[in-house]
Structure formats: structure tokens, C-alpha cells
Amino acid sequence: MNDPQRLILALRDALGDSAVLSTPHDMEGFIEDWRGRYKAPATCVVQPSTVQDVALAVRICAEHGVPILPQGGNTSLCGGATPAAGGVPPVIISLSRMRRIRSIDAANGSMVVEAGCVLQTVQEAAAALQRLYPVSLGAEGSCQIGGTLSTNAGGTSVLRYGNTRENVLGLEVVLADGTVVDGLRALRKDNTGLDLKHLFIGTEGTLGIITAAALKLHPLPTHRAVAWFAPTGPAAALEILGMFQARCGARLSAFELMNAAQLQMVLDHVAQRRNPLDAMHEWHVLVELADTGGSDEMNGLLEEVLSAAVEGGLMVDAVIANSEGQRHALWEIRHSVSEANKKGGMGLTTDCAVPVSAVPAFIESATRAVHEIVPGLPTVIVAHFGDGNVHFIPFFSFDAWRQIDDQAAMAARMRHCVNQAAATLGGTFSAEHGVGQSGLPEMAYFKTPVELAVMRAVKHALDPRQLLNPGRLLPALQ
Amino acid sequence: MNDPQRLILALRDALGDSAVLSTPHDMEGFIEDWRGRYKAPATCVVQPSTVQDVALAVRICAEHGVPILPQGGNTSLCGGATPAAGGVPPVIISLSRMRRIRSIDAANGSMVVEAGCVLQTVQEAAAALQRLYPVSLGAEGSCQIGGTLSTNAGGTSVLRYGNTRENVLGLEVVLADGTVVDGLRALRKDNTGLDLKHLFIGTEGTLGIITAAALKLHPLPTHRAVAWFAPTGPAAALEILGMFQARCGARLSAFELMNAAQLQMVLDHVAQRRNPLDAMHEWHVLVELADTGGSDEMNGLLEEVLSAAVEGGLMVDAVIANSEGQRHALWEIRHSVSEANKKGGMGLTTDCAVPVSAVPAFIESATRAVHEIVPGLPTVIVAHFGDGNVHFIPFFSFDAWRQIDDQAAMAARMRHCVNQAAATLGGTFSAEHGVGQSGLPEMAYFKTPVELAVMRAVKHALDPRQLLNPGRLLPALQ
Numbered sequence: 001m002n003d004p005q006r007l008i009l010a011l012r013d014a015l016g017d018s019a020v021l022s023t024p025h026d027m028e029g030f031i032e033d034w035r036g037r038y039k040a041p042a043t044c045v046v047q048p049s050t051v052q053d054v055a056l057a058v059r060i061c062a063e064h065g066v067p068i069l070p071q072g073g074n075t076s077l078c079g080g081a082t083p084a085a086g087g088v089p090p091v092i093i094s095l096s097r098m099r100r101i102r103s104i105d106a107a108n109g110s111m112v113v114e115a116g117c118v119l120q121t122v123q124e125a126a127a128a129l130q131r132l133y134p135v136s137l138g139a140e141g142s143c144q145i146g147g148t149l150s151t152n153a154g155g156t157s158v159l160r161y162g163n164t165r166e167n168v169l170g171l172e173v174v175l176a177d178g179t180v181v182d183g184l185r186a187l188r189k190d191n192t193g194l195d196l197k198h199l200f201i202g203t204e205g206t207l208g209i210i211t212a213a214a215l216k217l218h219p220l221p222t223h224r225a226v227a228w229f230a231p232t233g234p235a236a237a238l239e240i241l242g243m244f245q246a247r248c249g250a251r252l253s254a255f256e257l258m259n260a261a262q263l264q265m266v267l268d269h270v271a272q273r274r275n276p277l278d279a280m281h282e283w284h285v286l287v288e289l290a291d292t293g294g295s296d297e298m299n300g301l302l303e304e305v306l307s308a309a310v311e312g313g314l315m316v317d318a319v320i321a322n323s324e325g326q327r328h329a330l331w332e333i334r335h336s337v338s339e340a341n342k343k344g345g346m347g348l349t350t351d352c353a354v355p356v357s358a359v360p361a362f363i364e365s366a367t368r369a370v371h372e373i374v375p376g377l378p379t380v381i382v383a384h385f386g387d388g389n390v391h392f393i394p395f396f397s398f399d400a401w402r403q404i405d406d407q408a409a410m411a412a413r414m415r416h417c418v419n420q421a422a423a424t425l426g427g428t429f430s431a432e433h434g435v436g437q438s439g440l441p442e443m444a445y446f447k448t449p450v451e452l453a454v455m456r457a458v459k460h461a462l463d464p465r466q467l468l469n470p471g472r473l474l475p476a477l478q
Numbered sequence: 479m480n481d482p483q484r485l486i487l488a489l490r491d492a493l494g495d496s497a498v499l500s501t502p503h504d505m506e507g508f509i510e511d512w513r514g515r516y517k518a519p520a521t522c523v524v525q526p527s528t529v530q531d532v533a534l535a536v537r538i539c540a541e542h543g544v545p546i547l548p549q550g551g552n553t554s555l556c557g558g559a560t561p562a563a564g565g566v567p568p569v570i571i572s573l574s575r576m577r578r579i580r581s582i583d584a585a586n587g588s589m590v591v592e593a594g595c596v597l598q599t600v601q602e603a604a605a606a607l608q609r610l611y612p613v614s615l616g617a618e619g620s621c622q623i624g625g626t627l628s629t630n631a632g633g634t635s636v637l638r639y640g641n642t643r644e645n646v647l648g649l650e651v652v653l654a655d656g657t658v659v660d661g662l663r664a665l666r667k668d669n670t671g672l673d674l675k676h677l678f679i680g681t682e683g684t685l686g687i688i689t690a691a692a693l694k695l696h697p698l699p700t701h702r703a704v705a706w707f708a709p710t711g712p713a714a715a716l717e718i719l720g721m722f723q724a725r726c727g728a729r730l731s732a733f734e735l736m737n738a739a740q741l742q743m744v745l746d747h748v749a750q751r752r753n754p755l756d757a758m759h760e761w762h763v764l765v766e767l768a769d770t771g772g773s774d775e776m777n778g779l780l781e782e783v784l785s786a787a788v789e790g791g792l793m794v795d796a797v798i799a800n801s802e803g804q805r806h807a808l809w810e811i812r813h814s815v816s817e818a819n820k821k822g823g824m825g826l827t828t829d830c831a832v833p834v835s836a837v838p839a840f841i842e843s844a845t846r847a848v849h850e851i852v853p854g855l856p857t858v859i860v861a862h863f864g865d866g867n868v869h870f871i872p873f874f875s876f877d878a879w880r881q882i883d884d885q886a887a888m889a890a891r892m893r894h895c896v897n898q899a900a901a902t903l904g905g906t907f908s909a910e911h912g913v914g915q916s917g918l919p920e921m922a923y924f925k926t927p928v929e930l931a932v933m934r935a936v937k938h939a940l941d942p943r944q945l946l947n948p949g950r951l952l953p954a955l956q
Contacts (some may be wrong), residue, residue: 292727347661
């Protein structure tokens with residue numbers, strides 16, 4: 001029988017008083033997400049310092065039949081890391097005390113870090129040895145490695161280096177019964193059966209708790225070049241992307257699109273941002289080349305491709321950064337997007353991916369679909385164009401939003417019509433944010449019954465009592 | 479009850495007479511591997527042309543309770559694609575008639591191909607559109623995409639582009655009960671739960687039958703440069719590898735090591751091969767740079783790094799190819815290794831990977847271990863050094879091998895001591911060849927009980943009746 005006090009006592013006995021938080025005040029930062037959109041009670045919060053203590057906590061929770069919610073930096077955008085309402089309040093296992101860098105092997109291009117390491121700390125430790133850990137995203141100053149792994153985080157360097165998944169060599173994981181999978185091999189090649197790490201990457205803590213990872217490092221780029229340009233439209237941007245790929249190969253490390261509404265939002269709501277071009281054009285792209293060693297030919301490469309694009313009538317205007325300060329200023333615009341959109345109104349963020357070749361068609365059909373619901377509604381668009389990942393954001397002013405009777409229904413309807421536009425083009429409703437709680441209805445709608453059945457079969461095989469992160473990722477059977 | 483004739487009739491009824499082979503003569507090429515090392519009977523061979531027919535065949539086999547062996551080009555090096563002795567003879571499902579290229583999307587960098595496509599056909603179709611499908615290996619003229627996926631094939635371009643796994647976007651798979659997973663999304667990013675493709679890649683047909691794949695394409699390199707040099711030893715080679723990574727970044731696309739015994743074997747047994755350097759040195763490295771667009775600076779880059787290595791006392795001699803013909807000749811030496819070793823004697827091939835930084839230590843300790851069994855035994859070494867993947871081959875002359883009483887025991891003992899040396903350094907006994915039949919004892923020995931238990935749990939979840947490719951990959955429970 002579930003007796004919360006007995007469970008809390010057992011956890012204190014096993015892990016020490018200081019590792020268990022149970023007063024409402026102490027649990028405050030753990031039971032609500034950073035944006036304040038998801039909040040529900042927990043039985044207590046456990047903060048283990050070692051993998052053995054994680055395993056111990058899991059075994060004790062399992063004995064008591066109480067669900068377990070692993071938590072990293074609590075920066076999920078879809079309620080993936082905070083308790084779900086209803087059911088037995090879970091024990092939150094916070095990984096934030098497991099933050100050692102266990103080892104770095106520069107010659108092998110690998111480092112072993114614990115789940116609670118902050119992403120930026122990992123990036124910096126690699127850079128100190130002239131190595132790159134390429135995963136980079138807005139929350140990197142507070143999100144933890146464990147969270148980026150369990151959500152297979154994306155970000156701005158996927159075009160060149162792939163998602164988080166592609167930058168992991170091995171994992172240490174605590175299973176639902178408290179056994180530990182020691183898979184921290186730092187090997188580039190290992191073909192010995194089912195690659196277990198891929199069970200846990202991207203499954204949001206529902207199959208196991210990641211406690212440490214062997215990460216893959218790359219040579220640190222030594223030269224960068226950045227330009228900002230205004231293509232005549234998404235189709236032209238696609239063509240220019242192809243020109244960059246053909247001319248610059250692996251140097252191409254970012255190709256980010258935004259529309260005028262997005263740029264204006266940044267200019268209006270974030271201090272010290274200015275339009276890099278002389279006029280406000282309908283579409284904007286930030287392109288970055290990066291190289292390790294080699295000669296510093298890259299501004300020349302940028303110029304060459306951009307000139308060809310102008311000649312081809314694909315582009316209206318462009319500027320190439322000619323100092324570190326200018327490069328920084330261009331990236332600052334891109335990095336200010338979340339802050340600007342939060343201040344500027346009520347944006348219904350979506351996270352679709354389609355084949356890169358289908359991005360123009362997606363933008364067209366999603367716009368049409370949104371306007372069928374609210375004619376003329378502004379849409380803010382910011383896209384990792386090179387990955388086919390478009391954040392297409394139907395955007396209400398705070399005033400307009402207040403006048404909507406059923407806001408939840410409007411939000412769901414808007415997002416669904418955008419996601420449907422992506423699905424029709426062979427796309428997905430979640431490119432990088434994951435499913436969490438908010439994506440459950442779309443998961444039930446867009447994944448095929450066969451895909452869901454396979455996921456449920458694996459879930460049942462590894463966590464038959466459904467103790468790990470319930471109410472997340474997999475929709476309940478109807 | 480299993481009645482082979484009734485099963486064969488049912489398959490003929492469903493798929494047509496011409497799709498079912500059952501005479502010993504017709505089945506000859508399917509029940510024995512290409513090297514003639516594994517042979518066992520099959521109930522029949524089915525050659526479906528569509529995914530629906532694969533599903534139908536699987537359902538019929540499942541109704542009869544007869545195991546199923548999916549087969550591609552039958553080029554496995556470890557008995558992964560031919561029947562295992564004992565048990566009910568399986569129905570072989572050959573994918574060779576499913577060989578359509580369903581679509582290519584150059585702008586998205588993707589193509590959808592059926593499992594029976596020969597690897598080289600896929601490479602050529604991509605190249606015709608200025609795209610690269612990077613997986614490249616000795617058997618590429620006959621191995622099939624389905625086989626490369628089910629074994630997560632490695633080869634000579636892993637250093638730059640990763641294993642097969644890293645070059646797959648989506649899969650179409652027939653499950654053990656005949657249902658079809660339609661996962662052919664060609665997306666760079668898709669975070670919607672468990673990434674199902676990773677269940678099937680590398681699991682050698684034990685969890686499902688891959689019938690088609692969405693593959694990832696890259697910009698086609700337009701410039702290449704190749705050098706051959708003699709480092710003073712493996713530790714010097716490691717240092718030079720680091721210099722190339724720091725100076726050339728992503729251009730570095732191959733770094734292959736061989737010892738004098740391996741080079742001599744090629745010179746002795748393959749016509750028209752010559753030593754690229756003036757003398758026979760103890761160690762040799764082939765290094766390749768490749769670039770897309772950019773300037774043709776790469777011979778200069780090679781020269782720069784090699785000069786620095788000479789100055790640092792890391793290298794004895796070097797030559798840079800200065801024509802396409804010379805580049806080809808250097809690669810021909812590397813590609814002649816299997817043929818030479820087959821002709822030159824009895825090589826006990828191993829397929830270890832260790833952290834790249836541990837390659838010198840591995841070569842040392844594996845040599846010591848082999849010499850403890852047979853003092854002074856020659857060892858042939860050929861390594862994908864940049865991936866940490868070393869084929870360390872204890873080598874007997876045909877004469878010496880004939881004098882060994884228990885050859886199987888000697889082979890097992892030799893391989894095990896080499897694999898043990900790798901494991902001690904955090905390595906694996908199978909980097910790229912897979913497990914198949916021959917790797918089962920090592921799988922039982924080197925994987926942890928927890929890892930094997932998780933693999934068995936997933937196997938049980940997806941194939942509870944153990945019908946898919948039995949006797950492969952997962953050792954039987956003791």
C-alpha cells in the first residue's frame with residue numbers, strides 16, 4: 001500500500017536526510033516547469049549523488065509501488081519534466097547532484113559525464129582541450145546533459161553534427177527495477193546486438209534513468225564566417241541552401257530562416273537588436289560556415305555563393321559579418337527569438353519537421369490552414385531550415401488572446417492544423433521538443449497504431465509496472 | 479504441427495510458384511555462405527517482390543510455427559545469413575527481388591530504396607545527382623542494403639560519416655506477426671518517442687525484417703587527396719591522426735593502418751601491387767582528405783601535416799599521390815587485403831574496436847597474448863585506425879595450420895585472447911562484422927548479464943515465439 005510518509009522515511013534512511021526534500025517550500029522549484037505552465041504535486045524530491053543511490057531510490061520506490069519522475073534542468077517546453085496531474089504523486093529523482101565530469105579522452109574524442117552536468121559546462125570542458133561537444137541550444141546555461149539525452153535535443157548545430165543521439169557513444173542507465181546498465185563504452189564502432197543506448201535516448205525517462213554518458217567530441221572549429229541575407233522567399237532559400245551545400249560541403253554549419261514578423265518581434269522587444277539589412281524584407285536567413293584548420297577562405301566562399309544567388313534573382317540583399325563582434329550580433333538576433341516572442345504576445349509554438357525540400361510547401365499550407373480558422377492572423381516563423389525544422393507560430397496579441405473564450409481549444413485547434421499540414425508532407429509534429437505531456441494527443445493521432453504498439457511492447461518489457469515517468473510520451477490506451 | 483510440404487504449398491499458393499524454391503539444387507546458393515564455412519538445411523527459399531508478400535510469407539510461416547531467416551547478399555563474415563544447424567530448418571526469405579529505388583530527393587538529401595538493392599547501385603544512383611551515400615566496404619558490389627542495415631555495416635568511411643546507423647532516416651519493417659511498420663519518414667529530426675529504426679538496425683533480423691529504408695545522402699566530395707606514409711609506430715600514428723584532425727577537420731575521411739606483414743601479404747599474393755615507398759617499413763598508413771567545393775588546397779594540407787610529422791620524428795617516409803591513377807593505386811593496396819590474406823595462409827580474423835587512444839596499447843597486449851599461446855606467431859594487422867577498429871589477425875601458414883590437432887579450439891583460443899585484450903581496454907569483440915553464429919560464445923562471455931537481459935526482454939516483446947532468425951545474435955540462456 002502506498003504510504004507517502006513511510007516511503008519518505010525509507011528514502012531518508014537509505015540516502016540520508018539531506019538528499020530528500022518533502023516540504024512544499026523545498027519542492028517548489030521541482031514541481032512546476034520554468035514557464036509556469038505545468039504544476040502538480042510530488043511525494044518528495046530525491047537528490048542522489050551517485051548511480052548507486054539512484055538505483056537504491058528506484059528500488060525503494062518500486063517496493064512502494066510509487067511512480068518515479070527523473071528530472072534534469074527542468075527546461076522542458078512540453079511538460080516533460082514536472083509531475084502530471086492525477087494518479088499517485090511521483091517521487092522526483094533530481095539528477096542535479098550528479099554533475100561530475102568523470103573523464104575526458106581528447107585523443108579518442110570522448111568524455112564521460114554525469115547526467116546532472118549543465119550542457120554549457122560540458123561544452124567548455126571540451127573546448128579547453130580543443131574539442132567540440134556540438135549540441136547547442138537556448139537553454140544550454142541551465143539544461144542538463146541527462147535532459148538533453150532523454151529528449152534527444154536538437155538546436156542550432158544539427159545541420160552539421162546531427163541531433164544529440166548522434167553525439168553519444170554510450171550510457172549508464174538505472175532500470176525500473178533498480179538494476180544498472182553499465183554501457184559507458186567510448187567506442188566509435190560496436191556491433192554486438194541491440195544498441196541499448198537508443199532505447200533510452202529520446203524516450204523521456206520512460207524506459208530508464210540515464211545517470212551518465214560517454215559523449216562524442218569533434219575537432220574544435222578554428223574559423224567561422226557568418227552572413228545575413230534576404231532571400232526572395234522560402235523556395236529561393238531552399239535553392240540557396242543547395243548552392244551552399246554544393247560549394248561548401250561540411251563547412252555549412254547553420255542555415256536559419258525567419259520571417260519579417262519574427263525579426264520585427266525581436267527588434268520591438270529585445271534591447272540593442274537592429275536589422276542587419278537596410279530595409280525590412282519578408283524573409284531572412286542567417287548562414288554560418290565553420291572550419292577546422294584549413295585556410296581562412298570562408299568569407300570568400302560566402303561572397304561567392306551569395307553573389308551567385310543575387311545573379312540568379314534568388315536574393316534581395318545580404319551582409320557578411322567582418323568581425324567577431326558582427327558575427328556575435330547576427331547570432332544574438334537568432335538567440336533572442338524566445339525572449340521576444342514571450343514578451344510580444346501569445347505565440348502558439350509548434351515544432352514541425354518536414355523533408356527540407358518540402359519546407360516552402362509546408363509554410364504555404366500551414367498559413368492557409370491557420371487563416372481558415374482566424375483570417376489574417378499573423379504567423380511568426382523561425383526555422384532550422386537546413387534540418388527541415390520549422391517553428392511555425394500562429395501569433396495573437398495579448399489583447400486578441402484575452403478575447404478568446406476557450407483558449408485551450410483554440411490553441412489545440414491551431415497547433416493541430418499546423419501539425420496536420422506537416423503530416424500531409426511526410427512530416428512530424430515534434431522535431432526537437434519531444435512529446436512530454438502536451439504532445440500526447442498528437443502522439444495518439446499521428447503515430448500509426450503499429451508504431452504505438454511496438455513502443456508499448458518495449459515499455460511493457462522494460463517497465464511492466466509503469467513506474468517510470470507515467471503520463472508522459474505514450475498516450476494511454478483508449 | 480510442422481509439415482514442410484504443407485508449408486511450401488501454402489507459400490506457393492500465396493506468393494506464386496516462381497517465388498518459392500525448394501529443390502536442393504535451387505536452394506544451393508542460399509544455404510551456404512560465400513566463404514563456404516557455414517551450411518545447414520532450409521525448408522525452402524521464398525523470394526517476395528513486395529512488402530505485402532514479405533508480410534504474407536511471415537504470417538504463413540508463423541501459422542506453421544516455422545522459423546524465418548531473412549537473407550540479403552549472403553556476404554556475412556560470421557554466419558549471420560545462412561541457416562544454423564539444429565532445430566526446425568527455417569524458411570529463408572531472400573530480399574533480392576525487392577530492389578527498386580522508390581524515390582530520390584536530392585534537395586532533402588534522401589533516397590528511399592528497397593532492402594534488396596545492391597549497395598553499389600545505391601551509391602551510383604546518389605552520385606548521379608551529385609550526392610554521396612557514404613557507406614563503402616569490400617562487398618559493396620554484391621551486399622544488399624538490407625544486410626548492411628541489419629548488421630550496421632562499417633567500412634572505410636566511418637571516420638567521416640559514421641556507421642550505417644548514422645546514415646538512415648527511416649525504415650519499413652515486417653514484424654514477427656506479419657504486421658508492417660511504415661516508418662519511411664525522410665526527416666532529419668523527429669522526436670516522437672522511441673526511435674523504432676534503432677531496434678532493427680544492427681539486430682541481424684532477429685526483431686523484424688527490413689524491407690525498405692530512407693537513407694541519408696551527403697554532398698558529393700569534389701576534391702580528394704591521398705598519401706601513404708610510414709609512421710615510426712602505432713603511438714606515432716595516433717599522434718599524427720591528432721595532427722590531421724586539428725589541421726583538416728572534417729576533410730579527414732580515412733586513416734587506415736597496416737603492418738609490414740599485411741603489406742607483404744598483399745605484395746606476395748595480389749598481382750600488380752607494389753610498395754608505395756622505397757623500403758619495407760614496419761608500419762604503414764593510408765590517409766585521405768576529401769572536400770566538397772572549396773579550393774584544391776588539399777595536397778598542400780597533406781604536405782604540411784606530413785612535414786610536421788617528419789620534423790617531430792614521428793615518421794620515416796611518405797608519398798603523396800599526384801594523380802587519380804596514383805590515388806587509385808594506393809587504395810587498391812588497402813582493398814586487396816582480404817584477397818591476399820585468403821591466399822596467403824590461415825588468418826584468424828578478429829574485429830575489435832577500442833578507444834582510438836588505446837590502439838597502441840591494444841596492439842601491444844594482443845601481440846603478447848598471442849605469443850603466450852604460440853611464441854613468435856606472425857600477426858597481420860589492418861586497422862580502421864581513426865575509428866579504433868583493429869583487425870588483429872594471428873596468422874598461420876597453411877603448413878603450420880595443418881599440423882594443429884584441434885583447429886577449432888586453437889582458433890577460438892586465439893580469438894578469445896585478442897578479444898580479451900580489447901575488453902580490458904574498454905573495447906569490443908565485434909566492431910563492424912556483427913555477431914551472427916560465430917560470435918555467440920563471445921557475446922555470452924563479454925556482454926554483461928544486465929545487457930543480455932535487456933536484449934532478451936526486447937526480443938521477447940517483439941518476437942515471443944522466437945521465429946525470427948533463431949540461433950543468431952543472442953546466446954541461448956544457460
